[in-house]
Each structure stands twice: as C-alpha cells, then as structure tokens.
Amino acid sequence: MTESDTAPPTPPRRRRRKEARPGEIIDAGLAEFAENGFAATRLEDVARRAGIAKGTIYRYFASKEDLFEAALSSRLTPFFDDVTGMVDAFPGSTEDLVRAMLPRIYAALFEGGLHVMMRIIITEGGRFPAIAELYHRCVIARGREMISALVARGVRRGEVRESALTDLPMVIVAPAVMTIVWKMTFDRFDPVETERFLAAHVDLVLHGLLAKGPGPAVE
Amino acid sequence: MTESDTAPPTPPRRRRRKEARPGEIIDAGLAEFAENGFAATRLEDVARRAGIAKGTIYRYFASKEDLFEAALSSRLTPFFDDVTGMVDAFPGSTEDLVRAMLPRIYAALFEGGLHVMMRIIITEGGRFPAIAELYHRCVIARGREMISALVARGVRRGEVRESALTDLPMVIVAPAVMTIVWKMTFDRFDPVETERFLAAHVDLVLHGLLAKGPGPAVE
DNA sequence: CCTGTTAATGACTCGAAAGTCATTAACAGG
DNA sequence: CCTGTTAATGACTTTCGAGTCATTAACAGG
Numbered sequence: 044m045t046e047s048d049t050a051p052p053t054p055p056r057r058r059r060r061k062e063a064r065p066g067e068i069i070d071a072g073l074a075e076f077a078e079n080g081f082a083a084t085r086l087e088d089v090a091r092r093a094g095i096a097k098g099t100i101y102r103y104f105a106s107k108e109d110l111f112e113a114a115l116s117s118r119l120t121p122f123f124d125d126v127t128g129m130v131d132a133f134p135g136s137t138e139d140l141v142r143a144m145l146p147r148i149y150a151a152l153f154e155g156g157l158h159v160m161m162r163i164i165i166t167e168g169g170r171f172p173a174i175a176e177l178y179h180r181c182v183i184a185r186g187r188e189m190i191s192a193l194v195a196r197g198v199r200r201g202e203v204r205e206s207a208l209t210d211l212p213m214v215i216v217a218p219a220v221m222t223i224v225w226k227m228t229f230d231r232f233d234p235v236e237t238e239r240f241l242a243a244h245v246d247l248v249l250h251g252l253l254a255k256g257p258g259p260a261v262e
Numbered sequence: 263m264t265e266s267d268t269a270p271p272t273p274p275r276r277r278r279r280k281e282a283r284p285g286e287i288i289d290a291g292l293a294e295f296a297e298n299g300f301a302a303t304r305l306e307d308v309a310r311r312a313g314i315a316k317g318t319i320y321r322y323f324a325s326k327e328d329l330f331e332a333a334l335s336s337r338l339t340p341f342f343d344d345v346t347g348m349v350d351a352f353p354g355s356t357e358d359l360v361r362a363m364l365p366r367i368y369a370a371l372f373e374g375g376l377h378v379m380m381r382i383i384i385t386e387g388g389r390f391p392a393i394a395e396l397y398h399r400c401v402i403a404r405g406r407e408m409i410s411a412l413v414a415r416g417v418r419r420g421e422v423r424e425s426a427l428t429d430l431p432m433v434i435v436a437p438a439v440m441t442i443v444w445k446m447t448f449d450r451f452d453p454v455e456t457e458r459f460l461a462a463h464v465d466l467v468l469h470g471l472l473a474k475g476p477g478p479a480v481e
Numbered sequence: 482c483c484t485g486t487t488a489a490t491g492a493c494t495c496g497a498a499a500g501t502c503a504t505t506a507a508c509a510g511g
Numbered sequence: 512c513c514t515g516t517t518a519a520t521g522a523c524t525t526t527c528g529a530g531t532c533a534t535t536a537a538c539a540g541g
Contacts, residue, residue, distance in 0.1 A: 059507050059518045079389070082301035085498065096520045101500070166385045168447030170298065175447045183448065206469075211462040217440035218433045224443065225432075228387030228394045229402065243430040250425075251470035278488045278537050304528065315490045317531080326529070 065103045067093045069114045077159045081111055081167050115174050118160050119181040127185065130192045137197035138257050141248055144193070148219060149241050161223050190215055197252065204254040215252070218244040284322045286312045288333045296378045300330055300386050334393050337379050338400045346404065349411045356416035357476050360467055363412070367438060368460050372445075380442050409434055416471065423473040434471070437463040 071093035075084045086107055090097040104110040133140045152158045160178075168175035190212035197203030208214060218240065225235050249257035290312035294303045305326055309316040323329040352359050371377045379397075387394035409431035416422030427433060437459065444454050468476040 055507065057505085057507060057519055061518070064518090080299060080301060080385075082299060083389070086500090087498075097499090098501080098521065099519055102518070107499070164447060165443055166299070166388075169381075169385075170302070172450060176451055179448050179452060183452075207458070207462040207465040211458060213440070213444075214437045214459065214462045214466055217437040220440040220443055221432070221436035224384055224439055228383060229398050231391060232395055233398060239426070239430060240433065243426040243433045246426040247433055247466065247470040250423075251466040274537065276489055276535085276537060280488070283488090305530090306528075316529090317491065318489055320530070321488065 064093075064095070064099065065113075068095070068100055068103060068110065069117055072110050072114045073118070073159060073163070076111060076114065076167075077162050081107075081170070086110075111171070112174060115160070115163065116177065118156075119178070120157070127189045127192065130189055130196065137193070137200065137202040138249060138253060140193060140196075141252070142245060145219075145245050145248070146241060148216070149222075149237060152219065152223065153237055158223055158226070162227055165224065165227070186216070187213055194252070202254060203252050208252065215248055218247065283312075283314070283318065284332075287314070287319055287322060287329065288336055291329050291333045292337070292378060292382070295330060295333065295386075296381050300326075300389070305329075330390075331393060334379070334382065335396065337375075338397070339376070346408045346411065349408055349415065356412070356419065356421040357468060357472060359412060359415075360471070361464060364438075364464050364467070365460060367435070368441075368456060371438065371442065372456055377442055377445070380439075381446055384443065384446070405435070406432055413471070421473060422471050427471065434467055437466065 071089045075089050075092060086100055087097050090100055104113060164178050194203055194209055194212050198205060222235060222240055290308045294308050294311060305319055306316050309319055323332060383397050413422055413428055413431050417424060441454060441459055
C-alpha cells in the first residue's frame, strides 16, 4: 500500500511475453503428457497449468501433436556427452568406473528430470515412431556407445572377460530401465528404494563383467 | 457347388453365439488396447476386429473400462504356478536351473502372448491402479517369490554367494523387462534378436550370482 | 412351418475435447 | 498521451467417439 506508486497495484491479467511462452507451454505439456499420456491429455489442462488460455497454445503450436513433438524434441538433453568423455578419460579401474558411472546415471534419471522423458517414450514411443526414432538416435544409441566403450576399455585392460555381453552391452543398464518401469506402475503400493536397487545393480554388473570379481564393496 | 445341399450357400449375416462372444471381444480388445493404449482405442475398431457391431459389445460389457478390466483379468495366467514348483523340485545345480528357467520365461513372454499383457500393464498401469495392483499381486509378487526361492536354494546349496542381490532378486529379471520395453519402442528400426539377448542375460546372471562362476556355455 | 424370445444391429444422441476467430487490451513508438 | 500492432483471450464451431435403443432376424420349441 505504501508503495502503490512505484509498482502497479493490480498487475494486468494478460501479459504479452512472446519469448517466454513456448518454453512455459512445453513445460506444462511435458508434465501433463507424462501424467496422462498423449491421448488422455487435455490442452485445456495444459493451458491452465501454464497459466494461460487454451487459444494461446495455438499461437505457438499448430496442433496437440505438434506440441507433443516439440516438447519431446526440446529435451534431448546432451546428458551423455560428458559421460562418454568420462569413460575415455577415466584413470582408474573398470570397477571404479562402474561404481562411478551407474550412480551418475541413476541421479540423472531420478533426481534430474530424465525419468519424465523416459516415461513418455516408454508409454507413447510405440505410437510415435518419428519420436522414438529421434530419441533412439540421440540418446539410446549414444548410451549404447558409452557402455560399449566401457566394456571395450575393460577388455583392453584385461579386467573384463569376453562374453555374450561384449556385443550386447545394453543388458548392463537393464536394471535401470526396470526401475523406471517399476516406479511407473507398482511404486505406489510396493515402493522401490532406489539406493538399494542401485547397489544390487552395481553388484550384479561387477560380478557379471569382471574376470576376477570385484573387490569388497566400498561403504 | 456340388455340395450346396448340405451347407447353406449363404450363411446368415448375423449369428447368435452367446457363449463365444465375450471371449472373442476380449481377444479383439486386448489386441487393440496393446496397440493403441486405452484412451486411443475405439470400440468401433474392437467390434470390427471381432467381426461384430459396436452395440454387441454392450450386451456383454457395461463400458469401455469394464471391457478393459475384464480383458486384463481374464489373462492373469497361472504361468508361474508350475515354474515355482519347478524350482523346488529341480534336481540339478543352480546353473542348470537358471539355464532352464530363463529360456522358459522368454518363451512364455515372446512366443506365448504374455508380452501383450506386459505391454498394456507397462503403458496403462500408472493410470489404472486397481489393475496394476491386481497384476502385481497375481504375477509380479509370485514371480519375485520364485526368483527368491531360486536364490535361496542356491545359497543353501553353497552355489550362490550372498550379496545385495539376495534380497532384491527382481534385478535378475530386469533384462527381460528391458527387452519388452525395447520391442515396444525401438524394435522397428533397431530390432532385438531375442536369442542373443537371452544368451547375454543368462551369461550376466550366472556370473553375477554364482560363487565360483559357471561352467563352459552349453551349445 | 409358425411363432416367441432375445442376440445382434447400426443409426442415433450426447458430451467432451480439438481447433477457430472476432474481439480485447498490452505494450511500443511517435 | 495517443495510436497501431499484435499477443492473448474465451466463446464458438466442429469433430469424434462413448454409450443408447428401437428395430431386425436367428434360432428353439411347439
């Protein structure tokens, strides 16, 4: 009240923010799509979540599907860039590398927002081949290269045995995928403790990969 | 033409088959739900696939959701019954048991129709808690018991080491879950060879579980 | 063959959500 | 302060699919 001369007491209901809108709409859209899936999401709800009117969405996106694709494309985070570098540059043993890398992947998934993306890809990927393909090219394929690099490096150093795993390294991250699926479906009545799950994952991978077995677990 | 007196030349367009209908509708419904998800499935399409009119569906099911739940409930196959028995009755080593069991699980999934069910649970489970809970109780929980039994038996026999895996045995089937997810989303442009995947899975699990490592792979 | 019962049909209703557009008002530039 | 541009609005139109129901015809039993 005392400062009603500097700031307008009633800020305008409408605001023109051409730059900020698309990003806000995408944020709201991702949240709704992750929660309800593509078909069951109402643009009315997306608009409400973004604090705008439904019509405004159509100033920036031609259709619901267009928004969906734009939203997913905008989040192809270059998460794996530095992790790939990490594999090559890593000074220590394969065991140490695994013990460093899996927690990082879990953190990106469950503390960062990546699992929201994964959830959408898993539930809708089958019905949006273009998006699945994009995601495959930008994230999955690079993740696989990273794991391949890890295995190859281990074999080179004589720490990792040759096996069926050598040419199918994706199997190594399967427990993380399972965790995502579990959280999507069963978590509310049978919750997963991510840390314990991660520990079991590390344990399985180390014993499964290493030629001589890992050292004692680090606490 | 020569036998046109025994069979009616023009079979009636309508046929009254009160007994057979529900099953046929469920089959058609499952296929459509697996393909499109719940929200995007049209009952018109379910009807066409079942070779009937849309109205007929409502003679047997009260609503789309009712059909969905009936369809999923009808396929809670007691697949794990005999497999659980198999664990306890198995005469051989843990290694042989794993080598027998994982292929069976994969066969049930990918040659039997179980993966269709899994696909629906994965994509829709989050939005249908009642169904997820049912499936969890009837399939997932029993699967976990089975794996637990396998691990416990192995520990008892001195073949399996104690580890973080001992109390989180689900991690052991994670590669199978990942295979389902992969087939749902990326298979069309980067197909998985199920056999090779299974081989890598067996390899990982045996090295990950056994105290002394497995014997040479059996061809 | 005739006839009553009821399974099956598909045109219809109705509601919900996608997408449109004439109107409104925020802001910039004069 | 005035005014033109255009971002924003929300009531409106359109589309689409779930669910209804009066009508039709398959079959059974007489």
